[in-house]
Amino acid sequence: xxxxxxxxxxxxxxxxxxxxxxxxxxxxxxxxxxxxxxxxxxxxxxxxxxxxxxxxxxxxxxxxxxxxxxxxxxxxxxxxxxxxxxxxxxxxxxxxxxxxxxxxxxxxxxxxxxxxxxxxxxxxxxxxxxxxxxxxxxxxxxxxxxxxxxxxxxxxxxxxxxxxxxxxxxxxxxxxxxxxxxxxxxxxxxxxxxxxxxxxxxxxxxxxxxxxxxxxxxxxxxxxxxxxxxxxxxxxxxxxxxxxxxxxxxxxxxxxxxxxxxxxxxxxxxxxxxxxxxxxxxxxxxxxxxxxxxxxxxxxxxxxxxxxxxxxxxxxxxxxxxxxxxxxxxxxxxxxxxxxxxxxxxxxxxxxxx
Numbered sequence: 001x002x003x004x005x006x007x008x009x010x011x012x013x014x015x016x017x018x019x020x021x022x023x024x025x026x027x028x029x030x031x032x033x034x035x036x037x038x039x040x041x042x043x044x045x046x047x048x049x050x051x052x053x054x055x056x057x058x059x060x061x062x063x064x065x066x067x068x069x070x071x072x073x074x075x076x077x078x079x080x081x082x083x084x085x086x087x088x089x090x091x092x093x094x095x096x097x098x099x100x101x102x103x104x105x106x107x108x109x110x111x112x113x114x115x116x117x118x119x120x121x122x123x124x125x126x127x128x129x130x131x132x133x134x135x136x137x138x139x140x141x142x143x144x145x146x147x148x149x150x151x152x153x154x155x156x157x158x159x160x161x162x163x164x165x166x167x168x169x170x171x172x173x174x175x176x177x178x179x180x181x182x183x184x185x186x187x188x189x190x191x192x193x194x195x196x197x198x199x200x201x202x203x204x205x206x207x208x209x210x211x212x213x214x215x216x217x218x219x220x221x222x223x224x225x226x227x228x229x230x231x232x233x234x235x236x237x238x239x240x241x242x243x244x245x246x247x248x249x250x251x252x253x254x255x256x257x258x259x260x261x262x263x264x265x266x267x268x269x270x271x272x273x274x275x276x277x278x279x280x281x282x283x284x285x286x287x288x289x290x291x292x293x294x295x296x297x298x299x300x301x302x303x304x305x306x307x308x309x310x311x312x313x314x315x316x317x318x319x320x321x322x323x324x325x326x327x328x329x330x331x332x333x334x335x336x337x338x339x340x341x342x343x344x345x346x347x348x349x350x351x352x353x354x
Contacts, residue, residue: 009281011037013102013288014062020101021064024094031067031081038062066094072319084316088307095303102289106235106282111228113278117218121156124211132207137186139208140177147174155217156210163188167204235286243290297329 014037025032031050036042038056045054056062068074068082079085083094123145128135145159146152149172153159163171167190175182188204195201219227293301306325310316317325 005277009277010284011059013105013281013285016101016105016285017098017288017292018062018064020097020099021066021094024097025064025066025083028086028090028094029081030083030086030094031078032064033067034063034065036063036065070319071316088311092304092307095300095307098300099289099292102285102292103232103236106285106289107228107232109278109282109285110231111224113275113282114219114224114228114231115221116275117216118275119214120154120217121210122213122215123153123156123159124213125208126211127209129207129209132205133186133189134207137173137184137206139173139175139184139186139206141211142177143182144176145173146176146181148172150174163206164203167191167202169204232282232286235283236290239283239287239290243294296332297325298333299329302329 018035018037022032022035033050034052034054036054036056038054038059039061040056040058042054043057045052047053066083067078068084071082071084074082074084083091086094125134125139125141125143125145127141128139148159148162151162153162166188168188170185170187172183172185175184186206188206190202191205192200192202292299293304295301295305297303297306302325306317306322
């Protein structure tokens with residue numbers, strides 16, 4: 001069941017992406033010939049109105065076929081419904097609508113999770129490290145940390161962020177112990193760690209572990225809007241930063257993952273519960289949106305790049321130039337997919353050997 005849920009979720013993300021293109025095209029009166037989930041031969045399809053909707057044999061993406069993508073096939077009396085004959089800004093909106101739909105859908109998932117309620121660690125001490133600042137200051141298991149330097153905290157993550165941001169600093173903890181309020185001062189330790197991008201940073205630590213007790217953090221409809229926007233922005237920021245570091249060779253290409261890794265991780269999250277699965281789906285949706293914005297011909301970002309060149313030249317690129325750009329883009333995408341699939345298979349083999 002978790003595996004089926006993971007595969008269905010990928011189909012939903014592809015559908016959301018193509019739906020963005022479809023709705024934007026309809027908005028500008030462009031004739032949509034086909035809406036396809038998957039590539040290759042049609043498995044099943046139905047025509048509703050003027051558009052054919054189909055499931056295709058290769059479930060690794062999808063596409064929306066717009067009338068006039070090849071300007072030479074457009075009949076003179078139908079130029080008003082041709083994609084190629086629309087202003088550059090309208091074509092850009094149609095292309096941009098796919099990636100934006102994925103990012104908006106991610107925000108909707110995060111918003112739903114925040115409304116539902118997220119299991120969140122209490123800022124309660126479970127274990128105190130020997131000879132740590134916490135032990136020397138007198139912190140004990142069971143202590144509930146209410147504030148740091150007078151600033152209230154509600155969760156373990158809130159507390160950790162405040163402590164991490166203050167290495168080698170004197171802080172005062174407001175602690176609840178056996179119904180009594182105590183004020184405990186200590187100096188944080190400084191420790192160098194590596195983040196997910198391999199960057200070294202210095203953080204503050206005091207030497208405590210959580211008790212593991214949780215509460216359900218629910219946000220009201222209004223507060224959840226802002227919180228969800230912030231969380232989605234952080235997903236976008238980390239995704240973009242990851243791609244930049246990959247291009248600059250600051251992150252190994254071995255970190256690239258393909259569909260096998262995505263399904264594996266989605267399955268694992270589905271086994272953990274519906275909320276972790278929804279948040280992971282939101283992250284994959286953001287990744288799908290950002291990947292499609294890369295300026296590689298054949299991807300949405302590549303189309304936008306060609307539109308920008310057309311705007312500067314004040315005339316469209318020749319059909320042969322576009323075809324050559326598409327071929328280069330296809331070669332790049334195939335290379336990336338091969339590397340990702342190689343990494344996926346290597347991970348699978350290493351897991352079996354362990």
